Amino acid sequence: MISPTLGRVVPLKLTLLRLLSPFSTTPNGDTAILARLKHKDWLTPKEASTLLTSLTDPSSTLSFFNLYTSRKDFDPTEPFCTTLVTKLAQAQHLNPLLTLHHTFTLPRPQRRHFSDNFFFTLIKAYAHSFHRVDHVLRTLHEMPCPPSTRTFNFVLNLLVNTRLYCAAHDLFLHGPQLGVTLDACSLNILIKGLCAQGEFNAAFRVLEEFPGLGCEANALTYTTLMKGLCERGRMDEAFALLERMEGGSVDADAAVFNVLIGGLRKGGRVDEGWRVLEGMMGKGVRPNGGSYNEVLCGLVEGERFEEAKKVVERMEVQGFVPSFDSYKGLVKGFCERGVVGEVEWVVRDMVRNGLVPKMGMWGKIVQCAIEREGRSGCVAVAIDGVLELDK
Structure with a gap:
């Protein structure tokens, strides 16, 4: 933890001691585990990690760590710290997590370096448990090792999902400087962000860049573009993409057709959606529950309840379950x-x-x-x- 007044790292153990309430209580199920740390027999790092994992209540994590740091055999290995990050995140302890981060990862002489797997766990904790995009970005840029493509894509996708599109675009451009090898997933995430902004011309330009970057567009690439077009009622362009897929080396799957059927449904064109569903089978693609539910919802929304009932019966023959909303609409109708x-x-x-x-x-x-x-x-x-x- 960085002190705002002294500009230095506060010792980890001292900080955690301050965070521990003198009135805190330990869950009964974890008492034996904490008592084990008070014994003088030697603990290997693997044994310490196993004990930490065995805690039943994440709130016991700080007590465990306080006892472990006081031992002569204290050895914060990467597996132990990875487990500690997970436990602190489960207990919603952000400040101790920040302290752990700064104490164990700031570059210093003779300090061990943790791998990308540790930082991936840390970044996920900041994102999922605390919703702190600022800590996510800072961690990614301060990693002592080049981030893996997996870690980079996780952060890039997080920025797109939180609608921080400018930040996502800047990170994408900065990827090579971080030592990241961009892949098709990176490009797909960028396309998703551009489609969410309605920047389809730019999204199609990214599609054209796949070969130059040594990547191949896949079904997800086209599905992402189609979904964005369908959401804005640009069905002709969406179907043109399908023709482009079929004329190339990418096979359309059920997810692709479901996007098209859903787009037709939203435009009140449920009969066309039904024809697309039936046409899937002629192309060797088996409809799934989502395919039928899109048509079923369209029929219910159009108050075509008798036809909707027949679709329900057909779904059950195929082994699919109608959605709750479809049933609700049928009951109401x-x-x-x-x-x-x-x-x-x-x-x-x-x-x-x-x-x-x-x-x-x-x-x-x-x-x-x-x-x-x-x-x-x-x-x-x-x-x-x-x-x-x-x-």
């Missing part, structure tokens, strides 16, 4: 039309697939049954069916 028998069919089918209506749906079901059938017992039958199938 059939309830509004007062078709009690169909409502009961939907409920039974939901439960058979491991989905149970929520309270809001039950309210519509009960109201529908009472308005159309009085107290004929339809509601009781449906509820009994749920209870039987839920056992």
Whole structure:
């Protein structure tokens, strides 16, 4: 941890001692592990890592580390520090993690250097547990070893996902200076960021750069471009990309077709989406659950409930499960039309697939049954069916 007044590194052990509350308590399950550190018998680094991993409550991590640093056999190896980073992240202890980072990784004479794997774990902790993009970037740029392409791509993707597009673009350009070998994944992430900004001309220019960088565009590359085009209703250009794929060396998979079907659905062109689905099989690509659910949702949104029911039946023959939202739309639609028998069919089918209506749906079901059938017992039958199938 850097002191703002002295501009130096505060000793790790002293900092951790300050962070420990004198009133802190140790979980009962970890008492024996902490007591083991008070014995004078020698602990190898591997044994220390095993004990640290065995802690059941991440909040015991600071107590463990305080005891371990007081021992003569204290040896902070990379496996131990990697485990410590994971435990501190689980316990949401940012300050001790920063202290660990600065104490063990600042370049000093005769200090051991940790590998890319350690820094990848540290970067993931900053990103996932603390959402600190600033620490992520600082760690990447201060690594004593060149970051691997995996680590670089993780950070690049993080910047795109958090919509820091300018920072992502700058990092991409800075990659070679960091000693990173850019690959197809790096380019795909950059394309994703450009598409998110609507910069399709630039995204297509990146696509043209693949061969010059020794990379080959893959199905994910085209899927990313298609998804961006579909989200903006540019379906003709999306289908042109499909033709480009089919004319080249990249095989279209179900994910590619699902993007196109989803784009057609959002444009209210569900019949065209159904034709794309059927055309997949003619091209040797088997539709998956996502393919059918896109068509099913489109039919439900268009209030074509009878056709939607047939799709549900076809999905079950193929071994796919309709989405909860599709079932919800079917229940609402059939309830509004007062078709009690169909409502009961939907409920039974939901439960058979491991989905149970929520309270809001039950309210519509009960109201529908009472308005159309009085107290004929339809509601009781449906509820009994749920209870039987839920056992």
